[in-house]
Amino acid sequence: MKKTIITVVGKDTVGIIAKVCTYLSENGINILDISQTIVDEYFNMMMIVDTAKATKEAAVLSDELTALGKEIGVIITCQKEEIFDMMHRI
Numbered sequence: 001m002k003k004t005i006i007t008v009v010g011k012d013t014v015g016i017i018a019k020v021c022t023y024l025s026e027n028g029i030n031i032l033d034i035s036q037t038i039v040d041e042y043f044n045m046m047m048i049v050d051t052a053k054a055t056k057e058a059a060v061l062s063d064e065l066t067a068l069g070k071e072i073g074v075i076i077t078c079q080k081e082e083i084f085d086m087m088h089r090i
């Protein structure tokens with residue numbers, strides 16, 4: 001299993017989850033856990049996904065998710081679990 005952390009932040013609009021999940025499904029990425037909240041019109045989602053069977057390299061997935069975010073008006077970041085853990089260690 002190759003765990004990756006995906007975060008999505010921006011103004012809430014219809015279809016954010018659908019578009020992100022559709023992209024993941026089309027690229028062989030399984031969602032392991034998902035949490036989302038909307039606070040005062042701002043959307044925030046964190047996903048833990050398994051990229052072991054992904055059809056593309058991690059860098060390509062990250063670039064395409066960033067582009068998808070721009071297209072739908074949110075910021076999407078994608079980090080391998082090890083990198084995420086190191087960045088958030090105290």
